[in-house]
Amino acid sequence: xxxxxxxDKLLDATFNEVYMYGYAGSSTANILKIAGVPKxxxxxxxxxxxxxxxxMIKERLIPKVRESFFVEIHEDSRALDIxxxxxxxxxxxxxLIKHGCPLHKLMFEMGSLDEExxxxxxxxxxxxxxxxxxxxDLGIHQKTIKDIDSKSLAEHxxxxxxxxxxxxxxxxxxxxxxxxxxxxxxxIKV
Amino acid sequence: xxxxxxxDKLLDATFNEVYMYGYAGSSTANILKIAGVPKxxxxxxxxxxxxxxxxMIKERLIPKVRESFFVEIHEDSRALDIxxxxxxxxxxxxxLIKHGCPLHKLMFEMGSLDEExxxxxxxxxxxxxxxxxxxxDLGIHQKTIKDIDSKSLAEHxxxxxxxxxxxxxxxxxxxxxxxxxxxxxxxIKV
DNA sequence: TTTATAATAGACCGACCAGTCTACTATAAA
DNA sequence: TTTATAGTAGACTGGTCGGTCTATTATAAA
Numbered sequence: 319x320x321x322x323x324x325x326d327k328l329l330d331a332t333f334n335e336v337y338m339y340g341y342a343g344s345s346t347a348n349i350l351k352i353a354g355v356p357k358x359x360x361x362x363x364x365x366x367x368x369x370x371x372x373x374m375i376k377e378r379l380i381p382k383v384r385e386s387f388f389v390e391i392h393e394d395s396r397a398l399d400i401x402x403x404x405x406x407x408x409x410x411x412x413x414l415i416k417h418g419c420p421l422h423k424l425m426f427e428m429g430s431l432d433e434e435x436x437x438x439x440x441x442x443x444x445x446x447x448x449x450x451x452x453x454x455d456l457g458i459h460q461k462t463i464k465d466i467d468s469k470s471l472a473e474h475x476x477x478x479x480x481x482x483x484x485x486x487x488x489x490x491x492x493x494x495x496x497x498x499x500x501x502x503x504x505x506i507k508v
Numbered sequence: 509x510x511x512x513x514x515x516d517k518l519l520d521a522t523f524n525e526v527y528m529y530g531y532a533g534s535s536t537a538n539i540l541k542i543a544g545v546p547k548x549x550x551x552x553x554x555x556x557x558x559x560x561x562x563x564m565i566k567e568r569l570i571p572k573v574r575e576s577f578f579v580e581i582h583e584d585s586r587a588l589d590i591x592x593x594x595x596x597x598x599x600x601x602x603x604l605i606k607h608g609c610p611l612h613k614l615m616f617e618m619g620s621l622d623e624e625x626x627x628x629x630x631x632x633x634x635x636x637x638x639x640x641x642x643x644x645d646l647g648i649h650q651k652t653i654k655d656i657d658s659k660s661l662a663e664h665x666x667x668x669x670x671x672x673x674x675x676x677x678x679x680x681x682x683x684x685x686x687x688x689x690x691x692x693x694x695x696i697k698v
Numbered sequence: 699t700t701t702a703t704a705a706t707a708g709a710c711c712g713a714c715c716a717g718t719c720t721a722c723t724a725t726a727a728a
Numbered sequence: 729t730t731t732a733t734a735g736t737a738g739a740c741t742g743g744t745c746g747g748t749c750t751a752t753t754a755t756a757a758a
Contacts, residue, residue: 324705339532339621340530340532342529343532343617345745346747357707357708357746357747357748358706358707358708358751359707361748362704418619426608426616426676429607429677430677433678436678437678439676440675440678440679473688474672477672478672479671480671481666481668481669481672482664484615484619484671486615486618486619486620487619488626489630497660498663501695504695505694513735514736546736546737547718547737548738549736551718553735557717
């Protein structure tokens, strides 16, 4: 049982606010209200709204995305099955299906607006890609995945998932996502 | 040579403002400044910011996206070549490569915020999908494209392109987009 | 107990937001 | 020429924005 400090409550509220309304659409007043923390505390812990969001990305968004998008690599399991399992796992995550990948959403919005936040998100994208390409390399070695440039393929799989997940909540569904990713599976399997 | 009325100037400025800063991040004051039109004119032509954006989507965004994403179908040309040509055409569009598909960007942002705008964008997505699936059906008939459910494949191709185009301007390139879409080509060609 | 510092608390600030209001001008039908 | 309407013009409003300020309280080291 953690204490949940003001800082923690602010980061949690900031994640939800920015995820739902975007960076520009989020308001510090609303974050403070939801966190139940006075303004003085916020500006004690963070220099500005942007710095709070940067901390939120590092301490909430990136860990959540890693938790959602990453799977363990067992040397004895088939790499293709790992990827199929991952797509199933993502499809069960209602947050992702409804509102998209929070990393993608923020990076896309900030691309034209703030270089620091964009770069922070893009670095995590590269990290995801490199992590993913290891699974693909394993699959190529196991001959369960076609011998395609693994970095490029990993990038393809991530951006494709991002695109599929960016269908608006009213029209998105687990089934729609799995149908889309099935094309990826059909493409990469030997 | 058109007259470029105040209404036209407002819609043009609104497209750019919303494309760059998002709906929440856009400001009417800035739109008015760039359009060189006083506030009174804006509220004479449109009931609200939202109604102006709705008009912008119908009269600017959707036509631009159709122009960018659609290709003519010649009965005598190979459907696979049409799709390859389309990807090349998109890759040459610096606006799309840098800032992504404006339809995708707005739909993704508004998904949690406004149902009317979201539905307007989603309808156009469906229109794009159906138009695209015709090309695929042609390809299946010509045996240049694998016999895969054409609606699902069209959706896959569009959302994949959207994902690939949502890489931030600093890190996006024509080459990166073509590399990504090459996976699609390799997947669908017989 | 004293002292320093971390954290809480919220009133307050100027800037900017979308939207309103009244006045004025251009156009064209009667 | 008169009258009606479409369009231009921008000052102004209430509310929200991120951020500052001063005051107070909690914590812990000296």
